[in-house]
Amino acid sequence: MLDAYRIRERPYYRAVGTELGSFEAAGALGMPILLKGPTGCGKTRLVRHMAHRWGLPLVTVACNEDMTAQDLVGRFTLQGGDTRWVDGPLTLAARYGAVCYLDELVEAREDALVVVHPLSDDRRLLPISANSELLQAHPDFKLVVSYNPDYQASGKELKPSTRQRFAALELGYPPFELEAEIVRHEGGASASLASILVQVALASRRLVGEGLVEGISTRMLVAAARLSVGGLSVAQASELCLLQPLTDDAAVLDALRAVLKASQS
DSSP: OOOGGGSOOEEEOOSSHHHHHHHHOOOOOOOOOEEEEOSSSSHHHHHHHHHHHHHHOOEEEOTTTTTOOOHHEEEEEEEEEEEEEEEEEHHHHHTTTTTEEEGGGSSSSSHHHHHHHHGGSSSSSSEGGGTTTEEOTTTTTTTEEEEEEGGGGTTTOOOOOHHHHHHHEOOOOOHHHHHHHHHHHHHHEEEEHHHHHHOOOOOOOBTTTTTBOOOHHHHHHHHHHHHHHHHHHHHHHHHIIIIIOOOOOOHHHHHHHHHHHHHOO
């Protein structure tokens, strides 16, 4: 049923700490898992890596402020003149046994958050009121959600009643050498190019709270590396993938350009 959601090739993932073992232990007990960390630090890649390791399909939902409980659970639709129930992504994963990854859960509406609650405790139930069904989750069902703590600055954060249902793992950006290795592997960059890009990223992260909400992510570094390897200069690739997407603040941009120039000398 969920064959299209299977991950055929093992995703590359380099552990920063003990997150692989912790993820494995919580998942083996059927505990729901909350991944905390900044944008582009590898949360989604970790989930893909673990779903492949477990041999389970991965159903991913990008949460947003317009997403309702119905979008997660399912709805009746008209097909060929007949009314038919269609499972939503959360129901599909719970019914047939898959990893359901709710990316940036904090973005979801309150009614969507509430529907997750009975699946995130030892009941492992999904009440589907529209279909008059009380679904017992498949033994292989795993629930994983992600959360960016930086949303707290904009007034968005998960309620304790939601957070405390999960085993939580905090992820961050890798240390310099490991991040440079990831950029080399994923972006095809040379050691020198990877080093230059990571130095700019580190400089940007030191400016968080001093003009930036978030710094340059590992994901952005990989994109810049690919463009540079593809023929653009380091400066051009950095402007396209690192600096302009990061901020409109002219002073911050000039400071990061100076770091980039110094790193190349």
